[in-house]
Amino acid sequence: xxxxxxxxxxxxxxxxxxxxxxxxxxxxxxxxxxxxxxxxxxxxxxxxxxxxxxxxxxxxxxxxxxxxxxxxxxxxxxxxxxxxxxxxxxxxxxxxxxxxxxxxxxxxxxxxxxxxxxxxxxxxxxxxxxxxxxxxxxxxxxxxxxxxxxxxxxxxxxxxxxxxxxxxxxxxxxxxxxxxxxxxxxxxxxxxxxxxxxxxxxxxxxxxxxxxxxxxxxxxxxxxxxxxxxxxxxxxxxxxxxxxxxxxxxxxxxxxxxxxxxxxxxxxxxxxxxxxxxxxxxxxxxxxxxxxxxxxxxxxxxxxxxxxxxxxxxxxxxxxxxxxxxxxxxxxxxxxxxxxxxxxxxxxxxxxxxxxxxxxxxxxxxxxxxxxxxxxxxxxxxxxxxxxxxxxxxxxxxxxxxxxxxxxxxxxxxxxxxxxxxxxxxxxxxxxxxxxxxxxxxxxxxxxxxxxxxxxxxxxxxxxxxxxxxxxxxxxxxxxxxxxxxxxxxxxxxxxxxxxxxxxxxxxxxxxxxxxxxxxxxxxxxxxxxxxxxxxxxxxxxxxxxxxxxxxxxxxxxxxxxxxxxxxxxxx
Numbered sequence: 001x002x003x004x005x006x007x008x009x010x011x012x013x014x015x016x017x018x019x020x021x022x023x024x025x026x027x028x029x030x031x032x033x034x035x036x037x038x039x040x041x042x043x044x045x046x047x048x049x050x051x052x053x054x055x056x057x058x059x060x061x062x063x064x065x066x067x068x069x070x071x072x073x074x075x076x077x078x079x080x081x082x083x084x085x086x087x088x089x090x091x092x093x094x095x096x097x098x099x100x101x102x103x104x105x106x107x108x109x110x111x112x113x114x115x116x117x118x119x120x121x122x123x124x125x126x127x128x129x130x131x132x133x134x135x136x137x138x139x140x141x142x143x144x145x146x147x148x149x150x151x152x153x154x155x156x157x158x159x160x161x162x163x164x165x166x167x168x169x170x171x172x173x174x175x176x177x178x179x180x181x182x183x184x185x186x187x188x189x190x191x192x193x194x195x196x197x198x199x200x201x202x203x204x205x206x207x208x209x210x211x212x213x214x215x216x217x218x219x220x221x222x223x224x225x226x227x228x229x230x231x232x233x234x235x236x237x238x239x240x241x242x243x244x245x246x247x248x249x250x251x252x253x254x255x256x257x258x259x260x261x262x263x264x265x266x267x268x269x270x271x272x273x274x275x276x277x278x279x280x281x282x283x284x285x286x287x288x289x290x291x292x293x294x295x296x297x298x299x300x301x302x303x304x305x306x307x308x309x310x311x312x313x314x315x316x317x318x319x320x321x322x323x324x325x326x327x328x329x330x331x332x333x334x335x336x337x338x339x340x341x342x343x344x345x346x347x348x349x350x351x352x353x354x355x356x357x358x359x360x361x362x363x364x365x366x367x368x369x370x371x372x373x374x375x376x377x378x379x380x381x382x383x384x385x386x387x388x389x390x391x392x393x394x395x396x397x398x399x400x401x402x403x404x405x406x407x408x409x410x411x412x413x414x415x416x417x418x419x420x421x422x423x424x425x426x427x428x429x430x431x432x433x434x435x436x437x438x439x440x441x442x443x444x445x446x447x448x449x450x451x452x453x454x455x456x457x458x459x460x461x462x463x464x465x466x467x468x469x470x471x472x473x474x475x476x477x478x479x480x481x482x483x484x485x486x487x488x489x490x491x492x493x494x495x496x497x498x499x500x501x502x503x504x505x506x507x508x509x510x511x512x513x514x515x516x517x518x519x520x521x522x523x524x525x526x527x528x529x530x531x532x533x534x535x536x537x538x539x540x541x542x543x544x545x546x547x548x549x550x551x552x553x554x555x556x557x558x559x560x561x562x563x564x565x566x567x568x569x570x571x572x
Contacts, residue, residue, distance in 0.1 A: 089225050143164035286351070305340050
């Protein structure tokens with residue numbers, strides 16, 4: 001049973017509905033005073049009975065706000081279940097439940113039902129309708145599933161794409177549970193924002209004519225479906241990287257290294273470019289481009305680990321300085337054991353972090369293990385070539401070269417298929433970063449070598465080795481070190497760089513061929529117009545002002561082999 005107490009004032013009628021037990025006789029004492037602040041009113045409602053007194057509840061109200069049932073002085077709060085989603089699979093759905101409450105007046109609500117400011121106080125309110133908007137921060141990663149709010153249509157999950165929206169509007173009731181459905185499209189990070197609007201007019205809200213009263217967010221992480229092929233690919237990438245390091249050790253001649261030590265300037269330039277310039281370039285590119293934190297971390301890891309053997313192959317093809325290339329590979333294999341963890345520790349904290357109180361996590365130990373594996377493989381190949389060169393040649397001819405050829409074919413085919421998520425939804429900025437890193441490294445290294453007056457072959461070798469990066473070992477280290485939700489975005493850069501570096505070398509080779517053909521064409525044109533001149537010298541007698549003739553023989557040779565040779569004699 002409830003008791004209704006009504007009070008008439010100039011502003012209207014105030015009705016209070018109070019639940020009451022039949023055995024208790026209660027009265028309500030209502031006091032009201034009017035202030036001059038925006039013609040607002042403050043009403044104090046006090047319940048009294050014979051046995052106890054219920055504390056006073058104070059409401060602050062302002063004149064009618066149109067279709068919004070609240071006064072503007074309340075505070076609202078959203079509650080979500082689940083509050084965050086850490087591992088949602090691609091092409092799957094999840095439903096998030098939420099409700100909205102008012103913190104100032106818990107379980108008591110004011111309804112503006114009439115234009116003369118009649119307020120009903122009830123516990124709780126069954127019919128207060130509010131408008132909220134739910135927005136995805138990136139609809140390409142995860143979208144909201146829209147449906148007919150009145151009919152509650154059941155969606156056909158086989159073709160859900162027509163129902164996917166980046167933003168939806170929903171009418172809710174206070175203190176009642178509601179929900180929305182999220183559909184994951186591709187891996188990445190996204191935030192779902194729920195905002196309470198100060199209007200119930202959906203048409204006005206769609207054109208942006210509203211203010212946000214309260215907002216809540218649900219962070220979302222989308223991952224790929226784990227497959228056994230992923231583990232096989234990661235293991236094969238690590239094995240190929242170790243095999244390449246072993247092969248470079250087998251072709252390294254210690255006598256060539258000794259001769260190269262006579263030219264330390266080029267080695268110092270190469271060291272500075274590989275271990276000082278490249279990490280700074282990667283950090284600058286990551287700061288300039290709008291990339292996700294994990295993608296930036298992958299870019300930094302790639303720049304800190306030079307080598308990989310591709311630069312050595314490019315040096316052989318371009319006929320640059322081979323001993324310098326071998327010496328730079330030796331230095332990089334040893335130096336990156338210290339420089340790579342140092343750069344990742346110093347700069348990596350800007351990109352890699354955990355969700356626990358924003359504490360930083362730098363997986364230095366696991367990276368060091370993978371870098372050490374390439375060092376030991378290179379050392380083994382170097383020792384075999386030094387003491388048993390015949391075995392080293394046999395290993396290169398019959399094992400390493402065929403396996404690398406087979407691995408290249410498998411990588412281009414099965415590797416692309418396994419990592420199709422990288423090419424399915426291409427992140428343009430990630431591709432741009434993968435292009436800029438080796439390209440900038442090449443041109444800056446070549447320019448520095450020219451500034452220090454190195455010959456052309458030295459400049460080419462330094463530039464090629466600087467732009468060559470050991471992407472395979474970085475890919476394996478990232479996949480086996482980070483969690484899957486962080487490893488997949490971070491490994492995007494190593495995969496793209498493995499394509500951009502050969503593409504850059506091919507482009508440079510094409511430009512070199514074009515330049516060579518242009519120079520050859522100009523030289524042939526010059527040869528066709530060439531004339532042979534012979535001058536017979538004379539003696540000039542200045543005293544007698546007599547000049548002996550100095551004939552100029554001009555010989556014109558035509559292209560026809562049968563043509564006669566004509567001579568013209570001119571007297572100077």
